[in-house]
Amino acid sequence: MIKHHLFVRENMPVSFKEETLEKVRSLIRRYPEGKQKSALLPVLHIAQEELGGYLSVDVMDYVASLLGLNPMEVYEVATFYSMFYLGKVGNYVLEVCHTGPCAICGGEEVLKHIKEYLNIETGETTPDGMFTLKEVECLGACGNGPAMQVNTEFYEHMTAGQVEKLIERLRQKSKEEGSSKGWAEQFS
Amino acid sequence: MGRAILLDKVNIPGIQTFEVYRAHGGYTSAAKGLREMTPAQVQQEVIKSGLRGRGGAGFPTGLKWSFLDRKSDKPRYLVCNADESEPGTFKDRYLMEHLPHLLIEGLTLSSYALGVKTCYIYIRGEFRYLVGILENAIREAKKNNYLGEKILGTDFSLEIYVHPGAGAYICGEETALLESLEGKRGNPRIKPPFPAYKGLYNCPTVVNNVETLATVGPVITMGGDAYAKLGMGKSTGTKLMSACGNINKPGVYEVELGLPVEEFIYSDEYCGGIKNGRMLKAVIPGGSSVPILPADLILNTARGDSRLLTYESLAEGGFESGSMLGSGGFIVYDEDACIVRNTWNLTRFYRHESCGQCSPCREGTGWMEKVLYRIEHGKGRMSDIDLLVRVAKNIEGNTICPLGDAAAWPVASAIRHFRKEFEEHIKC
Ligand SMILES: Cc1cc2nc3c(=O)[nH]c(=O)nc-3n(C[C@H](O)[C@H](O)[C@H](O)COP(=O)(O)O)c2cc1C
Ligand code: SF4
Ligand code: FES
Numbered sequence: 001m002i003k004h005h006l007f008v009r010e011n012m013p014v015s016f017k018e019e020t021l022e023k024v025r026s027l028i029r030r031y032p033e034g035k036q037k038s039a040l041l042p043v044l045h046i047a048q049e050e051l052g053g054y055l056s057v058d059v060m061d062y063v064a065s066l067l068g069l070n071p072m073e074v075y076e077v078a079t080f081y082s083m084f085y086l087g088k089v090g091n092y093v094l095e096v097c098h099t100g101p102c103a104i105c106g107g108e109e110v111l112k113h114i115k116e117y118l119n120i121e122t123g124e125t126t127p128d129g130m131f132t133l134k135e136v137e138c139l140g141a142c143g144n145g146p147a148m149q150v151n152t153e154f155y156e157h158m159t160a161g162q163v164e165k166l167i168e169r170l171r172q173k174s175k176e177e178g179s180s181k182g183w184a185e186q187f188s
Numbered sequence: 189m190g191r192a193i194l195l196d197k198v199n200i201p202g203i204q205t206f207e208v209y210r211a212h213g214g215y216t217s218a219a220k221g222l223r224e225m226t227p228a229q230v231q232q233e234v235i236k237s238g239l240r241g242r243g244g245a246g247f248p249t250g251l252k253w254s255f256l257d258r259k260s261d262k263p264r265y266l267v268c269n270a271d272e273s274e275p276g277t278f279k280d281r282y283l284m285e286h287l288p289h290l291l292i293e294g295l296t297l298s299s300y301a302l303g304v305k306t307c308y309i310y311i312r313g314e315f316r317y318l319v320g321i322l323e324n325a326i327r328e329a330k331k332n333n334y335l336g337e338k339i340l341g342t343d344f345s346l347e348i349y350v351h352p353g354a355g356a357y358i359c360g361e362e363t364a365l366l367e368s369l370e371g372k373r374g375n376p377r378i379k380p381p382f383p384a385y386k387g388l389y390n391c392p393t394v395v396n397n398v399e400t401l402a403t404v405g406p407v408i409t410m411g412g413d414a415y416a417k418l419g420m421g422k423s424t425g426t427k428l429m430s431a432c433g434n435i436n437k438p439g440v441y442e443v444e445l446g447l448p449v450e451e452f453i454y455s456d457e458y459c460g461g462i463k464n465g466r467m468l469k470a471v472i473p474g475g476s477s478v479p480i481l482p483a484d485l486i487l488n489t490a491r492g493d494s495r496l497l498t499y500e501s502l503a504e505g506g507f508e509s510g511s512m513l514g515s516g517g518f519i520v521y522d523e524d525a526c527i528v529r530n531t532w533n534l535t536r537f538y539r540h541e542s543c544g545q546c547s548p549c550r551e552g553t554g555w556m557e558k559v560l561y562r563i564e565h566g567k568g569r570m571s572d573i574d575l576l577v578r579v580a581k582n583i584e585g586n587t588i589c590p591l592g593d594a595a596a597w598p599v600a601s602a603i604r605h606f607r608k609e610f611e612e613h614i615k616c
Contacts (some may be wrong), residue, residue: 032306067371080356101519104521105432142517186320188326
């Protein structure tokens with residue numbers, strides 16, 4: 001749904017910091033010998049989060065080299081899953097649930113309000129590069145709908161007023177100050 | 189309040205931590221199972237309990253375990269399905285967030301019964317914060333020797349790892365899940381072979397839902413026979429229902445199977461009635477994939493019996509006038525809800541989530557969505573209604589995995605029960 005130029009190559013050197021590499025190695029050890037491909041999804045999550053916010057070809061090639069995979073094996077996976085972004089996104093990706101249960105509890109109004117407030121359509125990014133709007137399917141939060149996520153952080157019981165407050169709060173802080181633990185820190 | 193055996197301790201402060209969970213009787217069933225029972229005895233209790241899979245299909249868990257290929261010399265795997273992406277379903281999230289150790293304990297007992305040494309929890313990527321909660325619980329259990337090497341001094345060792353998905357409903361289907369766990373696209377496999385013979389890495393594998401596996405602890409504590417006394421007939425025990433939509437009290441409720449649907453909707457203990465004093469119009473009782481029923485048919489069967497929360501009662505009447513318990517995702521619609529719009533919305537979901545491997549599903553969901561979109565947006569033709577019925581029929585039963593059926597049923601049932609509403613949309 002996000003308009004992406006399929007496969008952006010930037011020819012920038014990419015690499016994880018040593019700490020993250022250690023985490024990647026320990027993730028690989030969770031799977032049997034020779035099955036390191038299993039670590040692909042968790043490693044792609046970490047890569048997207050720590051290496052620029054989306055999966056450029058450079059990042060995917062780097063992940064392929066870490067896991068000893070053919071780059072194509074990474075591309076075909078990255079294009080299948082909706083949580084991976086293949087082109088530049090804003091600092092904050094507002095992922096608003098548009099599925100039935102949320103839709104009948106005010107979700108449609110919330111979505112409309114975000115579009116008006118930020119003056120963007122679904123799939124677009126605000127000119128300042130701060131927010132990208134994405135519509136997503138059921139987030140497993142239907143009882144607390146309307147639900148949305150911002151960079152995998154849940155926000156529930158949303159209303160037009162709440163959305164405005166959230167957006168303004170996000171504007172105040174820089175991306176680095178995310179409130180909860182990122183992907184790499186989730187794994188022991 | 190009906191008997192709660194999963195959520196009975198959910199309100200105890202700190203129950204997420206090992207200490208508090210342990211202080212309130214946690215891990216006694218794991219200790220009992222591993223120290224006093226053989227793996228076969230643990231499995232026997234699960235068979236006796238009549239526990240049925242809580243992921244949607246309701247297949248008897250003990251029977252599924254008995255299919256596991258125990259002759260193979262390959263390692264065996266247990267995979268816990270925590271993908272929970274079926275619209276209307278949010279019970280596993282609740283359970284994992286509040287009672288992570290209940291799940292870990294169930295996984296330990298189940299792995300012991302199955303002779304599994306490595307277990308993966310496949311959790312949808314959107315639940316990133318739960319990965320940390322579960323990993324923390326695993327770390328605590330390990331530190332206290334309830335996981336890891338030689339658990340409680342026995343010969344049984346087990347590692348549990350949490351594995352995140354990345355946004356794909358289809359990865360809840362067990363074979364797509366296994367593909368995804370192997371680091372591939374989530375394309376369902378053709379069955380047979382079944383995972384019990386060729387599952388993860390081509391090894392014998394059992395895939396069970398979070399709630400199913402979390403129930404194994406209580407089953408061992410109380411004994412299979414005692415568990416089977418709860419509930420009604422072949423719907424033994426309790427079930428987590430996640431209720432949402434136009435009700436006063438959306439949330440996760442544990443019900444003893446057999447509870448009348450009417451009581452579930454209107455009692456203050458559960459949904460608390462319809463929001464804003466509105467009238468009930470329709471219910472999807474088991475997650476978006478099961479047939480929608482209008483108010484009269486969800487409260488009473490076509491024969492006039494009161495409808496109960498059991499696998500059998502909800503299915504009573506078949507596709508003509510019944511539905512399914514499914515995952516327990518209970519979506520309630522009030523009189524203002526537009527069935528056409530909702531059907532279009534859910535079809536858009538299936539179109540988006542189809543993996544695209546089979547043409548009836550890939551093309552059919554796209555086609556149905558287009559036709560429903562035009563009906564909803566005032567451009568429909570009368571012939572569109574039968575066209576939808578035909579397309580749905582052509583998907584049903586003609587696909588690799590049940591997502592095709594799951595996409596067809598909501599459309600077919602909405603037209604069956606609310607045809608007038610579709611016609612009115614087209615007329616004006
Ligand atoms: C499209 C599709 C999505 C599914 N999603 C889930 C899911 O999110 N969680 C789940 O436990 N089962 C899901 N299932 C059912 C699984 O394939 C499988 O039957 C289940 O995990 C078995 O566990 P159980 O026997 O404990 O219910 C899904 C099935 C299909 C066809
Ligand atoms: S039925 Fe749909 S989701 Fe299932 S395998 Fe076929 S195309 Fe994929
Ligand atoms: S429908 Fe929005 S979270 Fe489930």
